[in-house]
Amino acid sequence: MSPEPGHQPFMHGYDAEALKNWSPQSDRWARYFRSRVPLAPRIAPFPATQARPELPTGAQVMNLCNDYDGAFLTARKYDDSFARRLLRFWQYTDFYGSWHGLPVDGSPVAEPVHGLVNPPNPAYTDAAHRNGVRSLGCWFWPRPGAFAPYLERHADGSYPVADKMIEMAAYFGFDGYFINHEAETPPDEAKRLCELLGYLRSRAPEGFHIQWYDTIRPDGGLDYLNHLNEENAPWLEAGADSFFANYWMTDAGVETSRATALRLGRDPYEAVFHGTENEQFGFDPEYDPRLVFPDDRPARTSWALFGSHFVWELHPGHEDPDAQDAVFDRERRYWSGPAADPTRTGRALPHEPGAPEPGNHLKWDGVAHYVTERSVIGAFPFVTRFNTGHGRGFFLAGRRASHADWYNASVQDVLPTWQFWSRGGDAPPDFDYTRAYDGGCSLRLPGGATVRLYKTELAVRTGAERVSVTYAGNAGALEVGLLFTDDPARFVWLTEREAPETTGWRTSTHPLTQFRDRTIAALAVRTASPVHLGELTLRDGEFIAPSCPEAFQVDTAYVAGDTAEAFLSWRIADPAQVWYYDLRRGDEWLGRIYDEVYYVKSLRRHGNEAATELTLTPVAPDGTPGEPAACSMNWV
Structure with missing residues (x-):
């Protein structure tokens, strides 16, 4: 049953019957919700180019959040509106977890029945994979009906639900599951769930990740322990790869989590993610992340974020397409800190006991205060048009080719590593949806600014490599800066030699022959006057044009x-x-x-x-x- 007139595909969840009988052929919309983008490898850490060079690189981040809008009955891969949340900070995330449940296909619109399992939105998986992030589906209990049917075991020892979960992840293109079993469970069923988890782990392919949320004990009793200890460690021993601790953390609890992981022979950064609740508390959560990240010491465990979508969802104008700039500003302050600059992180106001102030970004350090930026730019070619995954129209070669609003995270580009590491100019850089070279937006840069854009590991080997920038602005207004691993304190600036006058887009190309046998560690641009940056391209030769589909x-x-x-x-x-x-x-x-x-x-x-x-x-x-x-x- 479609939630509105028309035939548009929409995502749905799966109960026990739907899981056991699932196949791509029987699932009417399955072929429209596959992620096809492979998981990109990330480059090695290089502290010299970090926004905060002193920050250790071990801790990971799980970002458990809604996709575009958290809607149950309009969960789509793409559609025709602009006022939707698009995550633009994948560089601080290692795992993305889908969160909101989805109704079973055919469920009544007025009273939808949600399934136990739902895949992540494949457009978000595409964007995650393009940035080296693993994407997890969600298991959430309680749901209508009995739990026992999910635990069925065949005579050969197989669990049909677990087998189908693995098959669905492979078909839909995601990387595992976040298990949120948040209800009292009879002891015998809890024991069988533990066995199912072990079977799932044993049958899953390499790279498949299972994260267990801090809910029931092995005897089935619901008990949020808020850290990993001897009581809940059996879920890791049974088959979970990592543990998402509930939010009421204490100093002793975090230390216990770390000690328990080490006792199990696990790396605390791989095994334990202590949680921060942002959905309710926004920029002012009850429990301080500094319990995980002590001042002047390495992190004790990894970090889990729940509800980073609050920057969109809790803004009063989030449904207004003309009010999105304020939403984007909140997002930057959440990830890059109150100054919206990852080199200038740290809260300006202390947390005070009492009523939280969810909208006060001055009480939040910024994710970049604790977690180093990551990058996937480790080989030629690399191309970005700075598309955030939605727009008020669409442009091709600088020409408006559509006037319609749209969103589609599946075609989001790899966005700047730092948003924004900028010096000079009378305004910060920003995405501009009124003008683009290819896609829905361009990157607007103020005059007189130096903006560090991308962290890279690009070895110039043949001398045929080149970098090109397409921009709109005064002739010669843009220079490209290259930072090399053998001299990471000094940019080499490439200036356009001949800049013909034009009021439209121009492309400036710079051969990299002189840098053969050196490795580019970062890219920046420098502006003499305001510029719209439409495309940045790094090539190492002529590519073969794709054949006709x-x-x-x-x-x-x-x-x-x-x-x-x-x-x-x-x-x-x-x-x-x-x-x-x-x-x-x-x-x-x-x-x-x-x-x-x-x-x-x-x-x-x-x-x-x-x-x-x-x-x-x-x-x-x-x-x-x-x-x-x-x-x-x-x-x-």
Whole structure:
């Protein structure tokens, strides 16, 4: 049952019956909710280029949060609005966990019945993987019905629910599960759950992660112990890879967690994530993160964040597309600290007992105060257009190709490592949704500023490598800065030699021949006057244009007057050859995805045309477009 008129795919959850009988063929929307982006490897830490060089690099972060808006019945991979939450700080996260539950397919809209298991939104998984972050589905109990059916065990020792959980993770493209079993459970069922967990661990592939939330004891009693100790350690011993401790932490409790992990032979940074509750308390949580991160000492465990979506959800204007700048500002202060600069973190006001002040960012240190920034930029090519994953329109080669609002985290670019490490200028950098070169936005830079953008590990080996920047602004207004591992205190600045006058976008290309056998550790830009930065590209040779997509077709179309919904498909290419596909109707952009299917929500007929020709253009990882495929949608 669709939550609203039309045929748009939406995500759903799974109860015991749905799990045991699941297959991609029987799940009507399964093929529309797959993540296809592989998990990117991260480069090694290099303290010299950190925003805080003295900060140790061991602690990890689990970010347990909603996706776009936390909606139960409109959980979609992409859609046609702008006022949605898009996470822009993957560089401080190691695990992303989906949180909100989803109704079972066919559940009544008025009284939805939620399933035990729901996959993460595949668009968020795509963005997570592009940034080297593992994405976890969610198990949440209690749900309607009895728990025993989930624990069924076959005569051969297999657990059908566990087998299907592994199969679903592989098909949908995510990396494991966050287990939140938050209800009293009979002792015999708790014992069988422990056995199921061990079976799940033994059957899961390499890289599959199981995180256990601090809920029931092994005897089934619900008891939030707020740290890892001898009572709840059996869940780790049974099969969980890590433990998410409840939020009421104490100094002694954190120390006990660390000691227990070591006793089990586990790395405390791998095994224990102490939690901070931001959903309710925003910038002013009850329990101080400094219990995990003591001043002037390494972290004692890793860190779990619950509710980082509060920056959007608790803002009174979060549904207003014209009020999103304030939401984005809150997000920067949550991750980069009260000064919205990861080099200037630390709270300006102390936490005081009593009523919390969720909106007071001056009471929050910033995630970057405790956790080092990560990067996946370790090889050529690298291309970014600074797309945050939504927009008030869409641009191609600097031309507006759509006027429609949209969101799709699946095509979010790798965003700047530091947001924002900027010096000079009369305003901070920001994303500008009124002007873009390719996608939904550009990066607006003030004049007279030096902005450090990306942490990298790019070895210049052949001398054919080059860096290009596409920007709009005065001729010669932008320089590119390179910082090298062998001299990390000094930028080398590349200046545009010939800068033809133009009021539009210009591309400045700089050969890297002179830097052969050196490794680029960071990239920056320097502006003489205000600039919109539309694209940054690092190439090491000419890329081969992707071949024309095969089997591009309209699977189904639903026509209502002069408007149609269309389900399209094609044969997907390997990600080594294709970065994404652009779908167009003439010069009009309709969608972008790395997948083999796409749903067009509203295709409008032009005049009395009998058919509309659609094109699908593959784009290589360095941005080189290939030959488009074409098909037609018939109106009559």
